[in-house]
Amino acid sequence: MIGAIILCASLVVGVLSLTGLGVKITSAILSLSNDMLWPALLLTALACLILGMEVPTTAAYVICVSVAGPALTSLGLEPLLAHLFVFWYALLSTITPPVCGGVFIAAGMVGENWLKVAFKAMALGIGLYIIPLAMVANPEIIRLAFNPAGALFDALKVAIGLGAISYGVIAHKALWQRGALSRRGPF
Secondary structure, eight states: OHHHHHHHHHHHHHHHHHHTHHHHHHHHHHHHTTTOHHHHHHHHHHHHHHHTTTOOHHHHHHHHHHHHHHHHHHTTOOHHHHHHHHHHHHHGGGTSTTTOHHHHHHHHHHTOOHHHHHHHHHHHTHHHHHHHHHHHHOGGGGOTTTOHHHHHHHHHHHHHHHHHHHIIIIIHHHHHHHHHHHHTOOO
């Protein structure tokens, strides 16, 4: 099974390299971002969300890292961070419209509109979109073996930020709705 997935991914990567589309995407990321890291990260995330649409995990990673990885490493991002960033966003295509296969399955199971389920999944997974950016902003987080204190401090900063964002997106709305319902009275 894994061999078949890798074979399919290598076919896609081969087509991207033979047609020159992979190099064009890398060049487009670098030129549109004016060789600045943060705009390049956002463009890479968008490219990975598109390229990883409903492709199995291994294939999504191989496709996205071959296309978008070189742009990030050429801007000075450590290779491990670049690979983690690309891998993370390639996998987020499962809950990001328009393809979002996991969302279609969930919407079919509960008989709900798939777009409503997709936006709810994205709201519940808001932290998943932010974690790769937080890893780039706090690179000590991946150096637990070399700098445990720095890694734990950065992890704590990221956890507090994700908690605040999650509260703002998810819990705040739920508290507001609960408050609005309680004002109506028991009937």
